[in-house]
Amino acid sequence: MEQFDVLRALNDADRWIERVIAQREHLPELDELATLEGELRSLLVALQDAQNAAAPVRAAYLAAQETAKKHLTRVSDLERALATSTGSARELSAMQHELEQVRERVAAAEDEELNRLLELEPLDDSVAAIKARAQPGVARRVELQVAAAQLRATLDEEIAALRESRAELAHSLEPQWRQRYDAAMARVGISGAATVDAGRCDGCRIALSPLDYDRFRHLAPGVAMDCPECGRLLLP
Ligand SMILES: [Zn+2]
DSSP: OOHHHHHHHHHHHHHHHHHHHHHHHTOHHHHHHHHHHHHHHHHHHHHHHHHHHHHHHHHHHHHHHHHHHHHHHHHHHHHHHHHHOOOOHHHHHHHHHHHHHHHHHHHHHHHHHHHHHHHHHHHHHHHHHHHHHHHHHHHHHHHHHHHHHHHHHHHHHHHHHHHHHHHHHHHTSOHHHHHHHHHHHHHHSSOSEEEEETTEETTTOOBOOHHHHHHHHTOOTTOOOBOTTTOOEEEO
């Protein structure tokens, strides 16, 4: 291959590698994933708030249930004792009095239990609603993570193959051309050469001055000039 053809091919290869790398870094799946992660984080905060709101109410509900149970046990004990008692009228009266008091406590604890339960239900409902809202997002997140990983693996393979053929092209360049190309690429990135399209360097997109453009068009065969702006080799 003629040196300018090799340079053109090398330049195309480098630009192509750059495009694939950019594609790898800006997968639409990753954008969607970032948005989704944000939504899931907000839902997680909402879920924690809802759970925190429900926790003390649930504790109070369970405590009232426990209190009612305890008093109910005392009621049955007293009822049994009264039914079988052989004590004096005074003792019986005292037991009767306690029984009334404990029954009142049972009623109070059961009221508390019911009130707390009524308070707890909507709080539990909102916890369940937040979980239901998050569920499709959690599933979608897994899909996106898998898809992004697969795409990245495919693009990594493509980049590796492109770099391999790029290395072969670079190898078939004569040292002086390779040095100029590599130096320009190291300075400006992406690629080390450019073509001139309608008077503009297609590497930096800046128009050549009339003088430089004229010089470019009248170069001797096998001679190349650098872009005065970006320094890339301008290929005829
Ligand atoms: Zn340029």
